[in-house]
Structures are given as structure tokens and as C-alpha cells.
Amino acid sequence: MPENPEETEKLRRIRGGDVRMASRLIRNLEDRLPEAKRAIKRIFPHTGGAHVVGITGSPGAGKSTLVDALIAAFRKQSKTVGVLAVDPTSPFTGGAILGDRIRMQRHAEDPGVFVRSLATRGALGGLAKAAGDAVHVMDAMGKAIIMVETVGTGQQEVEIINHSHTVVVVLVPGMGDEIQAIKAGIMEIADIFVVNKADRDGAAQLISELTAVLNMAPETPEGWRPPIIRIGNAFDPVPFSQGLDELAGAIAGHYRHLVDTGTLGDRMRRKTMVEIHEALRDTILEPILKDLTESGEMDRVAERLVRKETDPYTIAEEIARRFLK
Ligand SMILES: Nc1nc2c(ncn2[C@@H]2O[C@H](COP(=O)(O)OP(=O)(O)OP(=O)(O)O)[C@@H](O)[C@H]2O)c(=O)[nH]1
Numbered sequence: 001m002p003e004n005p006e007e008t009e010k011l012r013r014i015r016g017g018d019v020r021m022a023s024r025l026i027r028n029l030e031d032r033l034p035e036a037k038r039a040i041k042r043i044f045p046h047t048g049g050a051h052v053v054g055i056t057g058s059p060g061a062g063k064s065t066l067v068d069a070l071i072a073a074f075r076k077q078s079k080t081v082g083v084l085a086v087d088p089t090s091p092f093t094g095g096a097i098l099g100d101r102i103r104m105q106r107h108a109e110d111p112g113v114f115v116r117s118l119a120t121r122g123a124l125g126g127l128a129k130a131a132g133d134a135v136h137v138m139d140a141m142g143k144a145i146i147m148v149e150t151v152g153t154g155q156q157e158v159e160i161i162n163h164s165h166t167v168v169v170v171l172v173p174g175m176g177d178e179i180q181a182i183k184a185g186i187m188e189i190a191d192i193f194v195v196n197k198a199d200r201d202g203a204a205q206l207i208s209e210l211t212a213v214l215n216m217a218p219e220t221p222e223g224w225r226p227p228i229i230r231i232g233n234a235f236d237p238v239p240f241s242q243g244l245d246e247l248a249g250a251i252a253g254h255y256r257h258l259v260d261t262g263t264l265g266d267r268m269r270r271k272t273m274v275e276i277h278e279a280l281r282d283t284i285l286e287p288i289l290k291d292l293t294e295s296g297e298m299d300r301v302a303e304r305l306v307r308k309e310t311d312p313y314t315i316a317e318e319i320a321r322r323f324l325k
């Protein structure tokens, strides 16, 4: 790749933690500009130092409240923090994320904290990739811990969360959350469970149900048993901060476990596999779909399928033969 002095300077500034430069790049990632992809290619060798923590759970489970409090806990330990709030449901930056911005504003003056949000703009399916790349940007900035918050409801969210080393699943009593989590395949990827708003009725029942499910689950290759952490009412400072310290400790403990058992490499590989899939989709599938759509062939194909003149497999094979010579 030819050296471009301007891009070299941008990269240098991002690695120095330049907030404006990093924010611009993340915006370009959302807009899927070609220059953003070029920048990620150059940033990639400078990543891998951060501990990436995914935080997922139902809408309104209290994820942002936890993330905000965790920022403070990690800053007390002098760790630098990046936060990425991903909202796959809203095509525009929605109210919840706007609220997060305001809430997390108290960290805005702190150069050790960098908070961004990401929303889908148009194209489907690109969000997980954009999120993974935004994490790379924060990683290259030198953030020690990067938290990725996403609403855990579907496949896309699971893909986003797969960009993490440590996955925290936030459940709330009385919301049928454990059923939701089982359905969405989230139980399998959880490293830590939080029973949030644990002052509510049903907390004990949720914990015993969760324990039963965990007892049935086969041991992970890493030999890690996900802890269940109760966190009380966020507006009741003493129990809340106790639960929170326990959570911060469990997050650090999980990372230490990955390092000590030599399984951090496996997690890294899982992360890179996800990235390769996403990059292939971006490089192969998306251009083909774009071509078919713009040339009008997609509509013609759809018509033929409706009339049962052919079938999806035959069509896909024809297209593959044509494009992947
Ligand atoms: N009673 C009670 N309310 C809480 C607690 N934690 C958070 N909340 C409130 O629940 C609402 C949602 O909290 P958030 O932290 O925004 O939840 P979230 O999971 O980030 O929500 P989304 O990002 O919109 O999915 C807010 O009004 C919080 O003030 C808690 O421990 N107890």
C-alpha cells in the first residue's frame, strides 16, 4: 500500500488518542466510506491490547446504567475506557442513546474515557462489522477496557457480541428474560450473568432458574463457570456499589482466567473468524447483491422464482459461476 502522508498523520493522531480524529473515523465507518476501510487496514496491526467486554440484555435492563457505573469503577483503577453503544433497532440515533450520551456526559471531560454510539444507517447487516471496526479504533487509541453495549434480541446482536473477549448478560427479574436469552442463543456465549434490579420480587427465583440451567450446561473448553452477580437498585448507592465492585472484579477475573489458561488465543480466534466472515460478506456478497439490484436482474430473478421457473439454489449457483470465475 503506498504511503499517504495525510493518512499516516491521521493514524498517528488516533494512536495518540485524538478524540476528534477517532470520532470522524467511526462516523466514516457507519457511512461505509472506502477511506474508512483503508484506515482500518492500517490500524489493525496496532490492535489487540484492549480487553473487549460485551454487555447485552433486554431493552431497559439497565445496561447503560451499569456501563456508566463501570466506567467510574475502572477509572478508579486508572484504566482507560472506551464505550461503544450499538443500537441495531433504530435507523437513526434514537432517544435511548441520546439519553446515554447525556448521562455519560459526566465522563466527557476525562481524556481517559471515550464514548461513542453506533446506529444503522441504511444498509442491513453491516452493523456488526462497523462495531468490530469501531472497537479496533478504540483499541488503537490505547483504551485498556472497551465496553460494547447492545440490546440482546437477535442474530445481529450475537454477532456484535462475538467481537468481545468477555460477555456479560444482564437479566432482570420478572421479565421472562431467561427464556429470551435461551431463545436468542445468548446463554451459550455468556461469561458472566448479572441479575439486575435484584431488589425486585422474583430475583431469587431467577437466580435459582439460572443456576439450574448452568448446572445442566456442559463445561466450557476454557473451564470457566459463569458467575451470577446480583446487583441491587441503582438508586440505592450502598448495595449497588457492592454489586458493581463484584462485577468489575468478575470482568477482570475472567480476562485473567483466559490469560492464565492460555485460552485467550481461542477467544481471539473466535473474534477473527467473525471478522473474516464479515469481511468476506463485505468484499464478495455485497458487491454481487449491489450489482444484481442495480442492473434490475434481482427483480427479474424474483419474478422467475414466483412463476416457479427455477429455484433459489439453481439461481445462486448460476450467479456464483458468473461472479466467482
Ligand atoms: N428501579 C430501578 N431502575 C433502574 C435500575 N437501573 C436502571 N434503572 C432505570 O431503568 C431505565 C433503563 O435503564 P438503562 O440503563 O437505560 O437501560 P438499558 O438496558 O441501557 O436500556 P436500552 O439501552 O434502552 O436497552 C432507566 O430509567 C434507569 O434509570 C435499577 O437498578 N432499579
Ligand SMILES: [Mg+2]
Pocket (backbone or CB within 6 Å): 063, 064, 065, 096, 100, 149
Ligand atoms: Mg442503553
